[in-house]
Amino acid sequence: MAKIEETKIDAKIPAGPLAEKWNYYKSHQKLVNPANKRRLDVIVVGTGLAGASAAASLAELGFNVLNFCIQDSPRRAHSIAAQGGINAAKNYQNDGDSVYRLFYDTIKGGDYRAREANVHRLAEVSGNIIDQCVAQGVPFAREYGGLLDNRSFGGAQVSRTFYAKGQTGQQLLLGAYSALSRQIGQGKVKLYARYEMLDVVIIDGRARGIIARNLVTGKVERFFAHAVVIGTGGYGNTFFLSTNAMGSNGSAAVQIYKKGAYFSNPAYAQIHPTCIPVHGEYQSKLTLMSESLRNDGRIWVPKKKEDAEAIRAGKLKPTDLKEEDRDYYLERRYPAFGNLVPRDVASRAAKERCDAGFGVGNTGLAVYLDFSSAIERLGEDTIRARYGNLFQMYEKIVDDNPYKTPMMIYPAIHYTMGGIWVDYELQTSIKGLFCIGEANFSDHGANRLGASALMQGLADGYFVLPYTIQNYLSDQIQVPRMSTDLPEFDEAEKAVKDKIERIMKVQGDHSVDSIHRELGLVMWDFVGMGRNKAGLEIALEKIKQIREEFWTKVYVPGTTDGVNVELEKALRVADFIEIGELMARDALMREESCGGHFREEYQTPDGEALRNDEEFSFASCWKYNGEGQEPTLLKEALDYEFIQRQQRNYKA
Amino acid sequence: MEKTINVTLKVWRQAGPKAKGAFELYKLDNVSTDSSFLEMLDVLNEKLIKERKEPIVFDHDCREGICGMCSLYINGHPHGKDGETTTCQLHMRRFSDGETIVVEPWRSAAFPVIKDLMVDRSAYDKIIQAGGYVSVNTGGVPDGNAIPISKIKADEAMDAASCIGCGACAAACKNGSAMLFLAAKVSQLALLPQGRVEASARAKAMVAKMDELGFGNCTNTGACEAECPKAISISHIARLNREFLCAKFQD
Ligand code: SF4
Ligand code: FES
Numbered sequence: 001m002a003k004i005e006e007t008k009i010d011a012k013i014p015a016g017p018l019a020e021k022w023n024y025y026k027s028h029q030k031l032v033n034p035a036n037k038r039r040l041d042v043i044v045v046g047t048g049l050a051g052a053s054a055a056a057s058l059a060e061l062g063f064n065v066l067n068f069c070i071q072d073s074p075r076r077a078h079s080i081a082a083q084g085g086i087n088a089a090k091n092y093q094n095d096g097d098s099v100y101r102l103f104y105d106t107i108k109g110g111d112y113r114a115r116e117a118n119v120h121r122l123a124e125v126s127g128n129i130i131d132q133c134v135a136q137g138v139p140f141a142r143e144y145g146g147l148l149d150n151r152s153f154g155g156a157q158v159s160r161t162f163y164a165k166g167q168t169g170q171q172l173l174l175g176a177y178s179a180l181s182r183q184i185g186q187g188k189v190k191l192y193a194r195y196e197m198l199d200v201v202i203i204d205g206r207a208r209g210i211i212a213r214n215l216v217t218g219k220v221e222r223f224f225a226h227a228v229v230i231g232t233g234g235y236g237n238t239f240f241l242s243t244n245a246m247g248s249n250g251s252a253a254v255q256i257y258k259k260g261a262y263f264s265n266p267a268y269a270q271i272h273p274t275c276i277p278v279h280g281e282y283q284s285k286l287t288l289m290s291e292s293l294r295n296d297g298r299i300w301v302p303k304k305k306e307d308a309e310a311i312r313a314g315k316l317k318p319t320d321l322k323e324e325d326r327d328y329y330l331e332r333r334y335p336a337f338g339n340l341v342p343r344d345v346a347s348r349a350a351k352e353r354c355d356a357g358f359g360v361g362n363t364g365l366a367v368y369l370d371f372s373s374a375i376e377r378l379g380e381d382t383i384r385a386r387y388g389n390l391f392q393m394y395e396k397i398v399d400d401n402p403y404k405t406p407m408m409i410y411p412a413i414h415y416t417m418g419g420i421w422v423d424y425e426l427q428t429s430i431k432g433l434f435c436i437g438e439a440n441f442s443d444h445g446a447n448r449l450g451a452s453a454l455m456q457g458l459a460d461g462y463f464v465l466p467y468t469i470q471n472y473l474s475d476q477i478q479v480p481r482m483s484t485d486l487p488e489f490d491e492a493e494k495a496v497k498d499k500i501e502r503i504m505k506v507q508g509d510h511s512v513d514s515i516h517r518e519l520g521l522v523m524w525d526f527v528g529m530g531r532n533k534a535g536l537e538i539a540l541e542k543i544k545q546i547r548e549e550f551w552t553k554v555y556v557p558g559t560t561d562g563v564n565v566e567l568e569k570a571l572r573v574a575d576f577i578e579i580g581e582l583m584a585r586d587a588l589m590r591e592e593s594c595g596g597h598f599r600e601e602y603q604t605p606d607g608e609a610l611r612n613d614e615e616f617s618f619a620s621c622w623k624y625n626g627e628g629q630e631p632t633l634l635k636e637a638l639d640y641e642f643i644q645r646q647q648r649n650y651k652a
Numbered sequence: 653m654e655k656t657i658n659v660t661l662k663v664w665r666q667a668g669p670k671a672k673g674a675f676e677l678y679k680l681d682n683v684s685t686d687s688s689f690l691e692m693l694d695v696l697n698e699k700l701i702k703e704r705k706e707p708i709v710f711d712h713d714c715r716e717g718i719c720g721m722c723s724l725y726i727n728g729h730p731h732g733k734d735g736e737t738t739t740c741q742l743h744m745r746r747f748s749d750g751e752t753i754v755v756e757p758w759r760s761a762a763f764p765v766i767k768d769l770m771v772d773r774s775a776y777d778k779i780i781q782a783g784g785y786v787s788v789n790t791g792g793v794p795d796g797n798a799i800p801i802s803k804i805k806a807d808e809a810m811d812a813a814s815c816i817g818c819g820a821c822a823a824a825c826k827n828g829s830a831m832l833f834l835a836a837k838v839s840q841l842a843l844l845p846q847g848r849v850e851a852s853a854r855a856k857a858m859v860a861k862m863d864e865l866g867f868g869n870c871t872n873t874g875a876c877e878a879e880c881p882k883a884i885s886i887s888h889i890a891r892l893n894r895e896f897l898c899a900k901f902q903d
Contacts, residue, residue, distance in 0.1 A: 076714075140806070167814065170816075
């Protein structure tokens with residue numbers, strides 16, 4: 001069992017009624033005056049929705065911003081791939097939405113494992129995000145009258161999701177990218193593309209800069225700032241196969257964790273129910289089909305096992321099955337929400353059917369998502385207008401026409417709710433080090449609702465961090481720019497170079513990818529959709545072996561000068577191994593089921609997640625104790641002051 | 653059901669920006685036709701690594717056709733010859749058994765090679781930095797529904813906004829012009845009331861930047877439209893020209 005420390009974790013939540021906390025905070029926080037802003041440097045790592053919006057907004061306010069990304073352009077960040085939409089409590093549809101309802105749905109969707117005050121703030125600023133994006137020229141979908149259109153999404157009974165075709169993430173990111181580009185053009189943001197952060201530099205207990213590797217020249221460089229902001233996304237690629245981009249990684253999070261930032265709730269990973277099933281060993285990633293498809297698509301498997309078997313053997317086509325031979329299991333189990341139950345519920349239900357032998361596809365690990373009744377009802381043209389690009393993407397990958405035959409889908413790792421612990425100000429447990437977007441743990445509890453990731457990333461970057469960071473920086477105006485020749489920079493750089501050296505020296509015979517794949521399989525088998533004590537213990541053992549294997553058998557060709565993609569991947573995989581272990585550890589510690597964390601030992605008689613609020617109503621905060629040492633567990637108690645916790649129920 | 657093919661790859665290898673490059677031949681057997689083009693390259697790279705050779709460097713990230721990071725000239729076409737497809741979405745079922753596939757980097761004066769198939773496309777970012785935005789700061793903007801926008805205009809803006817900034821247009825153009833990329837952004841913003849205000853100034857600033865960065869002139873060959881993976885229409889170039897002329901008149 002983990003070492004537990006009973007330090008009280010202070011999230012610095014402002015006092016007062018829930019709905020007034022954020023306003024109260026803003027009216028009482030310290031600010032930095034314009035002349036002083038010019039003297040303060042802020043490093044923002046990452047250019048996704050959170051990173052780009054934060055970098056742009058901070059520069060607009062007058063701070064000097066240094067912005068880093070690993071891709072060739074800030075516009076490539078993986079936020080770009082989000083398809084479905086962004087939630088906002090605008091109540092444009094007059095269907096009863098409100099800030100409170102969005103707050104409530106998010107808390108409930110997160111299975112009562114998020115912080116009330118953060119989530120309420122998120123719901124409060126959600127409307128501003130839409131206004132901001134419209135002003136930037138984001139081409140949201142509109143109705144014929146010219147007003148903004150909405151759709152509904154899983155876990156909600158109102159239509160509050162704004163969208164831009166099936167490319168909402170792309171359009172929002174390009175909006176943030178254009179705001180960022182404007183600041184780069186004006187010289188207020190200095191962009192470092194194709195740079196990878198390799199460590200944070202701490203001076204006198206405060207974050208004062210980073211060490212980054214220029215991915216083109218291979219040079220390891222030093223950067224100073226008065227504050228550092230991490231917006232590098234989630235760690236879903238620990239599983240090797242995920243819907244994340246190939247370069248998405250959790251390394252910045254691991255680096256700061258090792259420097260003392262707490263890692264919270266690593267076990268909370270989201271398995272997205274609608275992905276294209278795994279189809280081959282060479283496969284490099286999984287492709288998500290937007291959850292918005294569940295608005296019009298109906299999910300089913302054959303009712304009879306023999307039909308499922310015949311389909312798997314290629315002897316029967318899904319279109320041959322009569323209505324009464326199909327089991328629309330979500331509609332059957334959850335009449336109130338039907339196909340629109342939250343993601344974790346939908347994923348587990350698919351696994352349950354496939355495990356029971358009703359799965360389709362040649363592997364048996366797939367279920368149908370069928371549009372035939374929607375096409376009958378609305379016509380093919382309407383469906384094409386709504387989902388055309390998604391259908392096209394599906395057809396390109398699978399070589400099947402989803403207008404004619406049902407899509408096949410299966411759950412895949414998609415998003416990580418866990419991440420770096422932050423307080424109400426989005427500050428980590430290291431002073432001057434902030435963490436935003438998916439990289440932090442803050443708003444989604446144990447499960448994230450659809451269309452809420454975009455909302456959180458932009459809320460953090462546009463409307464929260466630009467305020468809260470000033471409360472910190474106001475104390476820093478006397479601090480002069482520091483030289484990067486200080487011993488702390490020397491030391492951090494040396495550690496980075498030593499690590500690179502160590503990896504290059506192994507010269508074993510395993511490719512980086514082969515080790516990563518191995519890790520991914522262990523994660524999927526034992527730390528995936530269904531977890532149990534014995535399996536998690538096996539996972540911990542296996543991950544230990546994989547770590548050993550990595551450090552003795554990995555082979556990185558080439559040199560450290562210039563582009564070396566294998567070296568980049570090796571550095572990231574070394575960190576995925578650390579995260580994988582932390583995920584398994586956290587999952588083992590949490591003896592309950594909640595949201596995306598499902599412990600098979602803890603379920604209701606009808607197979608739903610069974611929380612244990614008595615013992616586990618806390619956010620786990622893991623504190624690093626050095627290489628080879630067990631981390632210490634700290635707990636941030638989650639006191640529900642305003643909402644009464646309930647067993648989540650999507651049935652009635 | 654899964655099929656496999658054998659292919660020969662003729663790949664451009666170049667050690668660095670200043671190094672002299674050359675084609676190299678690789679044979680790859682039993683390639684699953686269900687794998688994507690980049691997965692096929694992954695398999696080749698695994699093989700090279702096993703042989704303790706340096707793997708081929710190429711850009712990619714999302715592998716679902718949206719980030720714009722993948723590139724590659726495949727058999728003489730940027731993103732291969734399939735219409736409306738990025739390299740990462742191209743599948744091996746489009747190739748035949750025994751085929752020789754030629755793989756080159758983007759070739760354009762404004763996109764210098766970094767290594768092998770990886771090029772520097774930061775010139776596209778610089779064009780956006782010159783004016784590809786609406787000049788609003790965070791906060792203090794009107795309600796999202798304050799200005800109704802016709803659905804037709806919004807949809808047209810969305811089509812223009814689908815550009816993924818991949819660079820295929822300039823790579824496909826014999827003049828090396830970035831006009832389609834630039835026009836897509838100018839057009840998107842000019843169609844919306846929010847962006848209309850700065851439309852002419854934006855067009856002028858972006859065109860000036862494009863010229864400065866060494867892109868060629870547009871002579872309407874249409875090669876860009878034919879090769880664009882997102883079917884961005886050259887009608888946007890006409891709109892750009894209108895905005896550009898307006899700017900000239902105002903001078
Ligand atoms: S216009 Fe088309 S080809 Fe050119 S960058 Fe955009 S998506 Fe690529
Ligand atoms: S890798 Fe993102 S578009 Fe091809």
